[in-house]
Amino acid sequence: MTEAEFESYLGERKGLIDTALERLLLSEAAAPARLLEAMRCAALDGGKRLRPILSLAVADIAGRPLAHLLDVACAIELIRAASLVLDDLPAMDDAAMRRNHPSLHVRFGESTALLAAIALLALAYERIPYSAECCGRPASAGKAVQIVAHATGAQGIVSGQFDDLAFSQTGASDARIAEAYRHKSGDLFCAAALAPAQLAGLSPSEANCLDRYASNVGLAFQITDDLIDADKTGEDAGKITLIASLGMSGAREHAARLLEEAVQALDGFGDAAEPLRFLARTILRRTE
Secondary structure: OOHHHHHHHHHHHHHHHHHHHHHHHHOOOOOOHHHHHHHHHHHHOOOOOHHHHHHHHHHHHHOOOHHHHHHHHHHHHHHHHHHHHHHHOOOOOOOOEEOOEEOHHHHHOHHHHHHHHHHHHHHHHHHHHHHHHHOOOHHHHHHHHHHHHHHHOOOOHHHHHHHHHHHHHHOOOHHHHHHHHHHHHHHHHHHHHHHHHHHHOOOHHHHHHHHHHHHHHHHHHHHHHHHHHHOOOOOOOOOOOOHHHHHHHHHHHHHHHHHHHHHHOOHHHHHHHHHHHHHHHHHHHOOO
16 A cells, blocks of 8 residues: 555545534434534534544454444544543633634533533444444444443543543653543544454454554554644643653654554554554654
């Protein structure tokens, strides 16, 4: 795969996911109009769709049509969108802007933003069994839902955000910060790989390789977020990050090591995992 082929791959998969998300949100037409508008703004306003693209890459590895795992891929993206709405709230990160637009609570009010996030989470969990049916493995739905719930709950994203807020007040060691990063960012990357692996019927050893890949990619992704924010005046002011102790070059080197370990975890998958190797190696070049 060349760089040009990989860019084409990303564009094709992103387009497929965007179309599916649009369709899913249209199915919620019976919801109050302003609530649905907020849900659509949260889920459809940009984003590279890296996590659901990871989910669809599992279909390639499992030798399945992309349609088999499209619903679970969308579920992962709906959860990510909901988490960003919650992160931006005044009681959390108090962010007025998201992707160069006013944050959802600024545009719609805090109550509507909260309800939109809850509705997106509910829709996400509703869609996972559809992928289980498409894969011809309806009994796998329960385990896949459990994987995603664990990644998003008190031992996953919620834990990472809680610690992130606490660190701003008390400080933390590099190990604690890295652990928070793994929860806040890495756990959803892991769910994006493991839930589809469960639905598609991959072996435990194959799932473990994908877990190691996604965990390292997720942590590196959060570090590159910090590197990007460090170049923006006032961005994340007062937050505790690994850059404070590692420095910009040290943080970048740490992310590079993590991404190389992620690529090594894919050794057993052959050419089917080539897009995931490209994905890992391009994360350091992120600028937004």
